[in-house]
Amino acid sequence: MITSAQLRGARAMLGLTTETLAIESKLPVTTIEALETDVSSAEAKALVAVRSVLEARGISFMASGSDEAGGAGIRFKHWAEDGGIRPENLNATNDD
Template sequence: MITAAQLRAARALVGVDQRKLAELSGLSLPTIQRMETSEDVVRGNVDSLTKLIAALESLGLELINEGAISHGGGRGVRLKNASAARSARGEE
């Protein structure tokens, strides 16, 4: 599961806009926009959520789920591969 706040934070962390994330995930821009404006947990069909998470992972991101080991104890996102993020932005 991913929250709307995690999704927005993930994009900000790697510096990609909604359009680029839509392109990388194979989802439409309106779908990404809808996901980011969700109240809490992003809702969608399994295929769309799988594509979204795969795109975030390809950007070098790791989602931190509730109850996972993290300093704050809550949900979040962290960069695990900075070079993947640079490559996705076209910087390498």
Template structure:
């Protein structure tokens, strides 16, 4: 699953605010805020909706160690 750090980084790459992501993913803005803060244990379906919205906007998610050492990350396609 994607991490809160990946979500924040992905938003920064495409210059989206939390409201932009919440609208694109069809989730509440409060859900996005809480996920990014790490103050909630989100549903898998919520994370999938967020990932799908960010991927549709051109973000690729990288697993831990997928391209270089250092943990999970993001990049633009």
């Protein structure tokens, strides 16, 4: 189960507005706002739609206790599959 905080954080990490996320998930803006306030009262279909959009854009959701220590979280998926350069490896010589 993902949390409202994870949804807000994922959207913020991607720099998406609620309007953009609503369009891409084919949901009303009010549904996005409701999910980001209280995910427990959401319809499963709405949560799946939003999660799918965020994951397709590169977000990985972590369950509580799934990574060493700490609670639920989010991070960018690994980019090694597409041969891209990880952000920490960018520098003036390889910044296109």
